[in-house]
Amino acid sequence: MGLVHGHAHSGSLSSGGGSTLLGYIGIDTIIEQMRKKTMKTGFDFNIMVVGHSGLGKSTLVNTLFKSQVSRRSAGWARDEKIPKTIEIKAVSHVLEEGGVKMKLTVVDTPGFGDQINNDNCWEPISKYINEQYEKFLKEEVNITRKKRIPDTRVHCCLYFISPTGHSLRQLDVEFMKRLSHSVNIIPVIAKSDTMTIEERQEFKQRVRKELEMGGIEFYPQKEFDEDMEDKSDNDKIREAMPFAVVGSDKEYQVNGKRVLGRKTAWGIVEVENPNHCEFALLRDFLIRSHLQDLKEVTHNIHYETYRAKRLNENGGLHPISTNDTQESNL
C-alpha cells in the first residue's frame, strides 16, 4: 500500500475506456458528446453564387451537392428572361448524409453583370449580405433570445469568372474588391472545358496576378490562418485557386462506370475526373475540409466587423422584446 498522487498532466495510461483503470478520467469523450449534439441539431449552410447568366452557376451548385438545390430545376429554361434589375433569390433544401442534417440555402443573383450598364450592380448583393448580419445581430441583442438563432448569413460566395482566356473583366475586379471584406469569396473559372489544359494554366496565372494586384483577399484569407498547420494546408489551396470547373447533372457510361459529364462529339468531359477539370478539388475543399471553417470565419470575423461598426454608430442597438414587431429606427 502506498501513496499515489495522480498527476495533473499525465496522458492516459492505457488505451481502453474501462472505468476500472486507475489512470483514465475520460475527458476525450467530450468529442463524442459534441458529435452527438451536432448530429441531433443539424446545421445551416448558405452559399451565394454570383456571375453573369449562362456561366453554369445553378448547374455547378447542383453538381456540388448532388441534388437539385438551386432555383433552377433540372433542364434549364432557355426562354427564361434576364431580369432588368438584379434579383436576390434564396432557395432552401434540407439534405441528409451519414446521419448529418444540413439545411442548405442557395442564394442566386440573376441579372448580375447582364445589363448594358452594370454600374453598382454589386450594391443589391452587398445590401443582402449586410441585411443577414443585421438580422442576426438583432436576434443576438434581444432580451429573450432563441436557443438557436437562425443563421441566414452568407457563408460563402462563389464568384464565377468567365473563361475568356484573356483576363479578368473589370466588373470581376470591382465586385471582388468590394465584397471580399464582408464575405468569403471563392472565385471559380466557369465552363473550363472551353479551354485546353495549357490555355487553362495560362489563364489561371493571369487571373491570379490580377487578383494579387487588385489586393483581393479571397478565401482562405492569409491573415486568418490560425497556425502553421493551417497556413501550410491553405497555402497549397491558394496556389491552386481559382479552380477551373465544369458542372453537369447528366450521367454517361465511361469505362464501365457511370459518371457525371458532358458529351461532345470528340469525347466525354468527366466532371469528377481530376485530369479533366478541378471540380473534385473544389468540392473537397468547399465541403469536405473547409465547410466548418467557412462558417467560423463568417461568424468570427465578417460578422464581428459588421457588429463593431454598428455598435459605433449613433443610436446603438435596440433590443426588441418578443411582442414588439416594429422595426426600430436605426
Next chain:
Amino acid sequence: ISDQDKEYVGFATLPNQVHRKSVKKGFDFTLMVAGESGLGKSTLVNSLFLTDLYKDRKLLNAEERITQTVEITKHTVDIEEKGVKLKLTIVDTPGFGDAVNNTECWKSVADYIDQQFEQYFRDESGLNRKNIQDNRVHCCLYFISPFGHGLRPLDVEFMKALHEKVNIVPILAKADTLTPSEVKKKKIKIREEIEQYGIKIYQFPDCDSDEDEDFKQQDTELKESIPFAVIGSNTVVEAKGKRVRGRLYPWGIVEVENSAHCDFVKLRNMLVRTHMQDLKDVTRETHYENYRAHCIQSMTRMVVKERNRNKLTRESGTDFPIPVVPGVADSETEKLIKEKDEEVRHADHEPDSHQQHDHEHKSEHNFDHHEHSDTQPNLETPFDYKGDEAL
C-alpha cells in the same frame, strides 16, 4: 458511405471538421463544490480528476475558523488525455456552514456565480469578443452530510438560493459510513424532500427514443441514483491481489471505483463522459439567459428612472454598451452611453501569452464588481453564440 457511392457529397464529415477545431482549441469546465467542511469535497475532486489540487492546503482548527467568512477559492489545472485538452477550474467554498450562525452564508456563493455571469455579459456585449474568458460555473456539487436524517435546513436554503443560477448535483458524502440499506432509505428521503421543497436540481435530459436499450437502462439508473452516494480516496490499497483506489478498514476495504460500494463511477461518468457538454449547454441556454434577461430589464428600468430624474452625471448609467430601449433613449442618455462605450473600448484587452498554470489560488472576499480577472486566451469556441453552437 464512401466515394464509391455516387450520391456521396461529403458534408457528413462536418462533425469531424468541428471536432478537429475543438481539439485544437481545447475545452474548459468550471465545477463548484459546496458543503460543510470535512465532508470529503477535496478528496472527491482529487479522485475525480486524478489530481492533487489540495496538497498544499492547511486545515484550520475550530478557533481559527470562527473568524473566517465564507471564502471563494479557485484552482485551475490543465489536463490532457488522448490529445484532448481540458482547462478545469474548481471553485471551492471553504467556511460554508462552519460558523455558529450560518444565516445567509450562501450569499457570497450566489454573488460569485452572478459575478461570473455579469462579467460574461459585459464581454459579450462589448466590442472585442475574440478572447472572452468563460468563467461561468457549469455545475455545483452540493455535499449532503450522511449523518443527518435527510436534508438539513441549511441544505434546503442553499439549494433554493442557487437552483436557478447553477446546475446543482446533490451528493451524499462519505457514504462508507452507511450500510447499503441506509443509503437506499436516505436517498429516497432526500429525493422526496427535494421535491417537497420545490428544489430544482439538474435534470438529466431524456433519452432519445432511438437510443439502444443499454443506454436507456443506464439513463434510468442514473436518474434513480440521485443523490450520488460517494466515497473518495487518493490512496491505493491492495484488495484481492489488485491495486485499487480505496479506504482500508479493519473490517474490509472500500473500493472507490466499485459500483457495488458507491456511486463514484456513476458520478464521474455523468460529469465527464456523458453529461459535461449538456451541463455547459444548460448553463449557457438557461441559467445565463435568465440572468441576462433580468439584467437588461433592470438596467432599462434604471435608465428610465435616471432620465426622469433628469440628473444625468458622468457616474450614472452603466459603464458598458447596453442595448437601448426604443422610446426611452434621448440624446442626453445616448451621449452618456456613447461616452461609456468609449471608456470601455479603450480598456486594455490584451490576452496573456498561452501559459500552463498548475495552481492558481485566488482567495477573494466580497468580490469587487468591477474586477477583471487576468485575461487568458479562451480555449473553447470564442463565444457561445446562439447560432448553431460550434457549427
